[in-house]
Amino acid sequence: MNALDNFHLLPLLNTLLILSVAFVLGGVIGFERQYRQRTAGLRTNVLVAVAAAAFVDLSMRLMPGDTRVIAYVVSGVGFLGAGAIMKEGASIRGLNTAATLWGSAAVGACAGSGLLAEAVLTALFVLAANTLLRPMVNRINRAPINESAAEATYALSVVCTRDVQRDVLAQVEQWLERASYPVRELDIQPFGDDDIEIEAQLLPTSVQSDELDRLCDQLKQLSGVSQVFWSSRSDD
Numbered sequence: 093m094n095a096l097d098n099f100h101l102l103p104l105l106n107t108l109l110i111l112s113v114a115f116v117l118g119g120v121i122g123f124e125r126q127y128r129q130r131t132a133g134l135r136t137n138v139l140v141a142v143a144a145a146a147f148v149d150l151s152m153r154l155m156p157g158d159t160r161v162i163a164y165v166v167s168g169v170g171f172l173g174a175g176a177i178m179k180e181g182a183s184i185r186g187l188n189t190a191a192t193l194w195g196s197a198a199v200g201a202c203a204g205s206g207l208l209a210e211a212v213l214t215a216l217f218v219l220a221a222n223t224l225l226r227p228m229v230n231r232i233n234r235a236p237i238n239e240s241a242a243e244a245t246y247a248l249s250v251v252c253t254r255d256v257q258r259d260v261l262a263q264v265e266q267w268l269e270r271a272s273y274p275v276r277e278l279d280i281q282p283f284g285d286d287d288i289e290i291e292a293q294l295l296p297t298s299v300q301s302d303e304l305d306r307l308c309d310q311l312k313q314l315s316g317v318s319q320v321f322w323s324s325r326s327d328d
Contacts, residue, residue, distance in 0.1 A: 107149050107210045111217050114145035119225070126232045132187050134229050138221040139191035146198035146214045154205060162201055169197040192222060245276070246294040248304065248322045251283050256316035261290055263314060267307055268292060287318065 118141025119134060126133035151162055174190065195218035202211035248268070252260045257280070268275055276293045283289040308320040 103153065104209050104213070107146075108213055110145050110149050111142055111213055114141040115217055115221070117141060123228075123232075126229060134232070135221050135225050136188050136191045138225060139188070139195050139218060142214065142217045142221060143191070143195040143198040146195075146202065146210070150198070150202055150205060150207065150210070153207065153210075162205075165197055165201050166194075169194055188222075192218065195221075246273075246304070246322060246324050248292045248294065248307070249320070250290045250292075250311055250317060251287050251319035252290070252314070253286060253316040253318075254288055256314070257288055257290070260311075260314055260317060264290060264292055264311065267310065268294070271303060271307065 115138055118138040121141070122132075122134035122137030125137060147162060147166060154162070195214070199211050199215045199218065202208075202214055248264070250260055250264060261278070261280075265275070265278075273294050279291045279293070281289050281291070304322045308322060311317055311320040
């Protein structure tokens with residue numbers, strides 16, 4: 093049987109070494125991203141590194157004609173993974189699911205090529221990324237956000253009456269420009285029956301909490317303004 097003929101101890105140990113290095117180095121990169129509270133964090137980076145290593149290792153073990161099939165698998169799963177990624181407002185979901193799909197494709201490609209032991213190894217590394225790394229991810233996420241390291245996106249919200257909307261908006265833009273805080277997006281939404289909410293999403297930059305607090309105090313003094321507050325978000 094072809095699968096049994098393809099079992100060789102030394103190449104299997106080589107695959108184990110390759111996947112281990114990809115797991116560790118992907119974890120180092122992912123830890124930095126997780127610490128900074130970015131969307132593609134620890135597990136996503138580990139999964140991508142392991143799957144990429146598995147695909148490349150598989151291509152080195154196959155004949156040149158067989159690698160074309162692997163390339164088609166990689167491209168096809170890329171489209172499938174893109175369908176699993178969803179954007180909800182400023183948040184992005186599904187990156188880890190998409191990376192897991194890519195890892196599963198690597199497992200299937202190894203199994204289909206008759207490298208059953210390599211397929212098992214790849215599956216174990218994918219499972220380790222999704223299970224063993226979960227407590228570390230939760231611990232990092234529960235830690236207080238370091239504003240200078242997290243590269244968080246900040247949003248300034250002002251609730252005011254509709255009749256002063258234009259004046260308040262001009263003041264918000266003027267004061268943010270004076271403070272050198274570039275605005276990524278301005279969003280205006282109804283707030284109750286008579287009020288509106290102006291939300292200014294700031295580009296990731298070095299933001300001083302005290303300075304935003306002072307800006308909020310200044311905006312609260314404007315006529316028609318009922319609420320002013322700011323928040324930080326850990327998305328990309």
